[in-house]
Amino acid sequence: MENLVLYRKYRPQVFAEVAGQDHIIQTLCNSIKSGRVSHAYLFSGPRGCGKTTTARIMAKALNCQDRKVGNCEPCGKCSSCLEITNGNSLDLIEIDAASHRGIDDIRELRDGIKYVPSKSKYKVFIIDECHQLSKDAANALLKTLEEPPAHAIFILATTELHKMLPTILSRCQRFDFRKLKIDELVHRLKGLAEKENVKIDKAALELVAINAGGSVRDAESLLGQVLVFSGIKGGKETIKAGDIRDLLGIVEIKFIGDFIDLLTAKKAAEAIAFLNGITDKGFDLQEFNKSALNYLRHGLIMSLAGLSDSESAGLLLASGLTNEEFARLKQQASELKIERLRKIIELFLGAQEKIRYSPIPQLPLELAIIEACDAV
Template sequence: MSQTLYRKYRPKNFSEIIGQTHIARTLSNAIKNNRIAHSYLFTGPRGTGKTSFARIFAKTINCSNLIETENETNFKINSCENCQSCRTIQDGQALDIIEIDAASNTGVDNIRELKETIALPPTLLKYKVYIIDEAHMLSTGAFNALLKTLEEPPAHVVFILATTEIHKVPQTIISRCQRFDFPRLPMTSIIEKLTLIAQAEKITIKKDALEMIALSAEGGMRDAESLLGQIISLEDKNITAKEVEEILGAVDKNFVVATAEEIILKNSSRAIGKINELIAGGYDLQIFTKALINYFRQLMLIKIDANFKNYFTNELTEEKIEILFQQSAKIELPQIVAVIDLLLEAQYKLFSFLLPQLSLEIAIIKATQNFPAREIIVEKNAPLKISEKITTAPPAVPKNEPINIEPIKQPEKLTAINPTAIINPDNLKSNWNKLLTEIRPYNHSIGALLLNCQILKTEGNVVSLATPYDFYKEKLNEPQNRLTIEKVFSKILGLAVRIQVVVDKTLAPIQVSNAEEELMQTETKETSNRQQSSLLSSAMEIMGGKIVE
């Protein structure tokens, strides 16, 4: 039976470990200076090297012929691999290296049995090493039984606890150990190790295929090696991205980048074409949508701060990060956020439609197309159409009361919108109070915010407003609020108006004039009167009666 790749190519000493160099350097210095602690705690995600480090450390502290390797940036102590201790440990025959699976030995009795053997000296080695894997699985009683031993173990005993869930380990245990955190491995480290394995196995594998495997491993070397072994079983001579896609059901990262590029360039036809290519290829839309959302998330973070690129080392290569910067220069932050919102909504609805791709196609259309509000113009002299058939009888008219017939008031013609006209600054200033009055029925809070804005400049059909407050700018620039302002301004001025709000800290807070204050009070009073009149009419209709002067 052949060994799995992650067992076959498990590192034997610190120099063979790829990644986690800071931990290897720290442990090497501890061995060199004879500062070996009695207990260690290794924590981190699966496949990041915790157990491998524990075994290498156990072998190195027991080696009788240590080898020092040093360069300008690194220093490591390695086991010789030739002494009796190294050979015994490497063959798995060392009785003094005890590995315990905490998931299978969770109880107090197991720890008591362990404590009975601790006092016995090593049979062959210098140190007796206990490696407790998945330590968080121990019961509360077992942890309590281990406390005293961890605090004052015999001089010949070293404990190494490994866990993927540090939050489940009691603080009393953590405080008695030297803690080492194992981060997820960057893609470059995983690709480097997979390349070495492929060369040793005499396998040809494309770079994009390696990138897909490394990305799917999510920073875990063991997962990456297992995936490579699975793919080699499918095609053992020449591995391309196609074989990796078939095994993983994943989509090539280049395809995700290309789709994002079409969305950024607002090319809806090509972006939708990419989606249909996926459907034709039988790929999982859920996986693709998740990858696309994550890519726009990366764009968003890069747009906020270029230093966020350091968070993507376990997801992207240097080349892909460079492409990320190039694409971020083509799109503004609000657009990125809007695209993410649309894609999240599409992901939620992905399987709510008969056609799974429909929600994603709609999201792409919304992200790449502009939908201007439709203007409805009512002609003053247009004839009013009266329904030929009345389904509900009109209320009876009292016989003795005269009927006053008033002429039908024709609706006034709404101002037509000229999309190419240029704003007249004087016209804008003279209509400012009217604009504030007209906007309040739509959203009273917008009117209140605009009272503390000043007209900064006009350029073409764009009005720039300035406010001394960051909060005002954020609220007025919200898409829904900005569209409301543009709609009212366009209606009053008779041309298509676009609004942008900026912060100017030099502006003093604007005081509401007496006229504006009186206008607001009058509007409030009229609103109150209308509400009272409506309530009175409803009461008369229900209960009958009339108003007595």
């Protein structure tokens, strides 16, 4: 496999390829169609969900020489589009504020702004990680945003909206990108796997998606690792969930669920035997404990009173559990009751650090189990 960096290879080149941000894409598309573009946009949201990608497509669409009337998509073939795709357009200036955060960098930008675009309608400035600009630089940028020349369009991107100057925010049209849902990620990954001619089943894709925590980039980079793995195995067999678990060293949620059942029933001896079984299977105990803690934490939050349906749905999404696993956790949490749940979390939290230093790695967890089964 020549190019394993999937997220570079398959970076969306038109709006229609951007997954999950429908609302944003539609609004941007409409403004391009109608020619009512703003001079400053702010794209905020978590890592790897499409901010830079969308900013580049936007630049392409605005400057495309061959865009059809009533269409917002760039043609992808004219010289302007090609230059942007290849990263050598003179009318698209990308600044990484994480490494160019000083006043001089912004001054340079302000001086450059005066000049009209070399060949296109607009000069587009994408400022990534904009929250990292120094105070002086941010103020200089603000000045520019107050009176931008007609040919300049700014697209600021940030992962940390709260660190942005409110005065800058108020100058921008704001778009909040969101993490992708599991099924949206699965859909995207499925398409990439097909393009790469790799067979991978749905449960395996789900597991990749769950472990990406909503980031498309992370999902694609995990999928890349999976493809390397499948290549090593000859690339003919269908990749299954078990393969992904082995590869990522993930403890199956079902194991965690079974383990918590034993604690709930106060079956200390069985829980310890179970733990030793996990160790024999070669799982890392700290990872196991971390997964268990994460699981219990969601149980704890879930059992806090007065969770609305939409909050519950949000929790389900954040937990990365399937509907069935989520229902099981709910049942366990209601059986354990909040007090005992809290106690158990504290016990296992205390064991986490000790695992590393203990002469017998499972001992701290065994002690925690005994106490957890004693508790209240």
